[in-house]
Every structure is written in C-alpha cells, then in structure tokens.
Amino acid sequence: MLLSLQDVRKTFGGLAAVDGASLSVGSGEVHGLIGPNGAGKTTLLNMISGLIPPTAGTIVLDGERIDGMPSHVVASRGITRTYQNIRLFPALTAADNVLVGAHLRRDAPLWRRMLFLPSAAVEERAAQDASLALLARVGMSGQAGERASNLSYGDQRRVEIARALASEPRVMLLDEPTAGMNPAEVVAIAELIRSVARTGHSVLLVEHNVKLVMDVCDRITVLDFGKVIADGTPTEVARDPAVIAAYLGGEAAA
Amino acid sequence: MSLESLQDIWLTYQSTVAFIGLNGLLALSVYTTLSCGQLSLAQAGFMAIGAYASTILTFHTGLPFAVNLAVATLLPALVAIPLGLPVLRLKGVFLAIATIGFGEVVRLFFVNLDFTNGALGLTAVPQRTSMWMIYAALGAALFVLWRIRGSRTGHALEAIREDEPAARTMGIDAARYKLAMLALGASFAGLAGALEAHYTYMVSPSTYSFSRVVDMLVYAVVGGTGVFYGPVVGATFLTALPEVLREVSSRIGLAPGPVRLFVNGLVLLLVILFLPEGISSLPRRVRGALQARRRARAS
C-alpha cells in the first residue's frame, strides 16, 4: 500500500475528532472518504498533510513514517492537497498560483537568475509553459492571467486542483472539490480525477456528492464520529447496513 | 544659470541627496522582511551593529574601507539568524514587539559599552563614504530584489505572505525563507549604518532608537510595499519634503521640526487610509481610472 493510516487519533481538549481510524490507499487508486458533517474527514486530511500532528497512531507513506513531519516535508515526500474552504494565494494570478505549486519540481537556483544565465530563462519558460498546460488540463487556460481572488468559486476550485497537481504528487488529497459547482462542472471534475489516477497518482477524495464518489472511487472508507464504520468497494459500502443507517440512508431519503 | 550657482545648489542639497540614498536602503531593509509578510522592527539594531562594527574597524585597524563595509554587511546577517530562529515563529504584532525589544537591547548594549564611549558615541569618524558608494549600495540592493521578483524564490515569498500554512503544504520551507529575508534585510541595514557613520562623522546610540525604525517603516509604507522599488520612492519623497517644508515653515513662522513631524504623520495617515498600496501605485491607479472612463465613454 502506498499510504496507510493505522489507528490514528486526534483529540481537541478531550474530545476525539478522529478516534482510531485506519485506512490504506493503493498506487493509482481513487479512494473516497465519506461521512456526515463532523465525522473527522478534514481533520484526517490535516493530519496526513502535516498541518496538525496526530495525538496517536501512525501514518506511513511508501514505507516511511510521515506523521509529525512538518507540512513542507510531507509535501516533499509526495503529498499535496486542496482545501474545503479554498486557499489559493488571492493576490497572485491563476498561473502564478500553479507555479507556486510547482515549487518542489523546479531546479532554479537564484544565482543563475542574478547572473542572467540563459539556463535560468529556459527553466522559467518551461515552468510557465507547464503551469499553463496544467491550467488547460483543468479547463482554465482562458483565465491564466486573472488574479485568483477575481475568479468564480468553481474556477478557484479548478485552479487549486491544478496547483496541487503541479507538484506531481504521489497522493493528492482533495477536500470537497465539487462544492458549489453545477452538474456539468461536476462531470468535468470526475473526468479529471479519473485521468489523474490513470497517470499513476493516487487520490484521496473527501466529498459530499455521493453519486460522484460512487462513480469515480475504487474504494471507499466511511467515517462516523471519528471512527471507521465501513470500508470496501462502492457496491459493498452501499449495501452496508451501518452505512445506510448512519449516512447514506439519510441522504437517500432526503 | 552659471556654473557657480549650480555648484551652490549642489553644496546645499548634497546631504539631502546622500540621505535619500541611505534612507532608501533602510526602507528596503524593512521591505525585505515585509515581502514575506513579516514585520520586523529590529532594523535600527542591525543598523547600529553595522555602524559600530565598521567604525571600530576604521579606528583600530588599517583595513581598507571596502573590507569594513563587507563586515558591516555580513555581521548583522549573522546576528539575524540566531535572532530569527526563535522570533520568526511569532506572528503579526508579537513579532513586531519582539523585534522592537531586540532593537532596544542592541541600542542599550552600545549605551553601556565603555569601549565605544557609551551614550555619547564616537565622534570624528573619518569621512570615507562618497556619494557613489551610497548609490552603488542602493543599486545593488534594488538589483537583488528585482531579480528575486518573479523567480522561484520570489513566488515562494509571495505565497508565504499570502497564506503561510497553504504555502507550506506546497512544499515551501517557510521558516527558511523568512530567516533568509530577515538576514538579507539585516545586511542592508548594516551596510546603510556603516555608510551613514562614515558620512556624518559619528556614531551614537541615540541614532538607532525606535523612532528611527518607525521612519524606515514610514518610508516603505508611504512608498508602497507592493513593488520592490516602492520603498525607495517613499524614502525619496519623505526625505526631500522637509527641504521644501523648511522654506515654507520659515515663511509662515512655524518651527521646522514639528512641521516635518506633522507632515510625515499626515502623509502616512492619508496613505494608509486612502492609498494602501502607497504612492508608487499612483501612476497605475491614474491609468486605471482613465481607462475606465474611456471605456465608459465608448459604451
């Protein structure tokens, strides 16, 4: 398994937000993480990406323990993410946001630029081209020069995905990537997630849109009150009585 | 205009021209740390370290001035690193307060140092700074900041300024960049301190007080911190302004000191309230307004 979590716990002032969760994501797998509001999904992503340390448990990426590592080191090991509440750099253009995402992939020592070496200009041009290509991949090539804060909600989400892809992550964590999107945009995102997985990246997807999760995920883990209540293929999970009771039942009836 | 009258004008204003350069360099030193979102107010302390180090070398060694300046540039950066390691973990006003504390500790260290004549400081420092050195230093600082802009490093700094945790999850080692910028800003301040000491013939602890840092911050903010040359624009404007004001205030019978303070304060207040990107953003704003009007007329 590429990424595996073992008995991960996080308590805030005595309350357990995540209460001993375990899950594994394989190479090239799209893994769904679902559950009612407050189930601990975002807390779990925050622990994986190193924003907060787990209270207990281990997180292992390709044989290396990454729990407790600072977030920039976790990123350098190959995990990047998007945020539920979108955290683009608002004053930067869409293209520059993606360029920041490529930080780890760039070999651009400052002294070369200080000396006006041609190699510096070549590298910059290549990095800019790559970021434009990524924007095209998420359908945003028309707005590359636009300030991130001027983009619509759905467009910001797509730029954020492009930014996460720019680091060529081994595992990409997507936190509700389709929130606030219309059905046509959701279809495009589903296609994008599949294409990301086809090129060998793994995806851990937190999502409220059950249909999307059922469509694109290879496996699904269901979290409720910080505990894993089910884990399996979409069909297995959909039939699980505990899941129907806790989550899917409520949504399906609504 | 005759050659003599031109010479007179130069003699009258040459120290203003020198201080425009020095203040520009100091404003850049504040800007450098501000460019990744960190407000450091330790700059007067770094300036003092540079000024004292170079002056001591001038008095006690026969080293060439270039070596003294190099020491004055590097030493503050070396001090900035152990300072920054704990202090840069603080955010916003906490960082500002901690660096004010550091600046005052440095100043009071020199007040209590007998070797450098305590609170009185050292006078009769040989004048070794020439005008071209000041502007070469300013040019070098501007060059470095200009080349950082748009580079991988420059993008990382912008990302840290905008959203540090998000920048870190992109793999940016924010602590290292913040430390590097603190050290770079410290070296600008140290160099300015050394050049100033060898221009004004003196070093004294009172030169490096809290109000000096406030001046630097005012230059940077008034000029605008959105672009790397903004702080120099601000320093030029606010250093040249008192020369104009001196004429005006003597005509209307007000003391020049308070008038200078008043105008500085007023300009700063107006800029922060109505022109948050500083006066260097004025041309862009005017152009934008004109374009909007043209578009409105066309439609």
Add this chain to the structure above:
Amino acid sequence: MGQQIVNGLFLGSIYALFALGYTLVFGVLDILNLAHQAVFMICAYAALVLVVHLHMPMFVAFPAAVLLGGILGMGVDRIAFRPLRGRSDSNIAGLISSIALATILEAVVSQIFGPDVERFPLGSVPTRTLHIGDAVVSELQIVIIAIAAAMLLGLTWLLRRTRLGRRIRAVAESPKAARVLGVDVDWIISASFFVSSALGAAAGILFGLAFNNVAPDMGRSVELKGLAVIVLGGMGSMPGAALAGLALGLLEVFTVAFIGSSYRDAVAFGVLFLVLVLRPRGLLGSAALREA
C-alpha cells in the same frame, strides 16, 4: 530595602495604569494602539494648562484631563482604526495608522509648547514626607499609588459587574457572536477606547506629577515599557498587566540600586525579549499564541 520597594511600587503603579489601557484595546480588538502614548502625553499637558493657566485646583484638573483623554481615545478609534476594520491587513495597518496619529499629535504639541520640559508650579501637589519604617515616603507617592489602585479596582468592577463591562468582554470573546446577540459592536469598541485612553491619560498626569516633568516626547519611552508590561503579563490579560506593571517598576528600581542606572531600560527590554521567546503567552496569558 523598604525604600526601594516603595519607589518600585510607585513607578510600577504608573506603568500598570498605562499598560491596562493598552491591553484593554488589545484584548477587545487584537490590535496595538500606538497612539496610546500620545494621549498619555497630551493629557499631562492638559492638566498642566488647567492648573497653570486656568488656575484650577488639581482635584478638578485631574478628572477633567482624564475625561479629555477618554474623548481623545474615541477620536483615535474613529480616525485610525474604524476605517481599516475589515481590511485583510488591518492588524499591521492599524499599527501604522496609530503611529501616524501619534506623530501628528506630538507635532502639534511641540509646536504649541516647544520642545522644552514644562513643570507643575510649586504647591499644586502635596510635598510633605512621611516615615514608614526606614522608608521616606512623600504624600504625592501615596496619593499616586492610591489613585492607581482605585482606578484598577474601578476597572475590575466595570468589567465584571456592569452591563457595559459584560458587553466589552463579549466583543473581546467574539465580535461576530456579540453582534448576533444584538450588541452594538462599534459603540462597544468606542467605549473600550474611552476607558483605555482615560487610563492612559491618568497615567500621563501622574507621571508628569511624579517626575514634575512634562515634555512632548515623554510618551515614547513609556510606550516601549508598556509593550514590555503587556507582553510580560500576557497580551489582553488585565490582572497580568497590573501585576507585570508593578513587577517592572520594582525590577527597574532594584536594577538602579544594585547594578547601575544605565542598565535600567535594558532590563525591561531584556525581559520583554526573553518572555516572547520563552513564553510568548506571558505570565498570566491563557490563550495560545494568536494568529495575527
């Protein structure tokens, strides 16, 4: 020894008054009001003018100047802080706009009074001295400590027992929640500035009396001391600021007595620096380090 303790408490009570005002605004708004020192200075001048030129007795001039301080504080809020509220960089911008306002006020005062030190006339304050144990205590010192203590108790009562105090604390906790509960947040912030600046004004007048020294730049060194005090006490903590103020006063007096007068200020900033590095939340600060 007793003498030093009395002198330290005397100095410390002025620091505490000044810092309480500082920390009150920080507690409510999470901003540093660097124009606090200008109010401190102007109100010392105001008291001086009332006593010297309008021949008022001190016990009338003091409350009048304190009231003026409070009103000035509301003006500071209106000019330097309210227009910036809601801007993303409002913390740093507010810091800078309050510096600007302080500079303007200091310039106006220097223009009117000149840069020289002004003094209260003889007889405007009590000058007799008492002996308590081995310490010589002036009546002035006792009056100053008593006024500081009374204002400290008054502030505690205001914040704990009155409707206004409860609302101030609600806004400090969460402006959003307070607004939902029907609190007029802008008005409460104004009121906080009034109280804060009245305390700063009182500190300024007492400082002017204590050292019989009123000058346009008198606020500057106290401003930095005040920062040290509120950091030491824990940003936003009222009891912390009061205790830290007294502690700094004692520390300075003992430094002068046992190490030397030139190290007096170094102690304050050394402490400030160490506290921020080792224990950023201060002695009594409960909250974790705020994101700012």
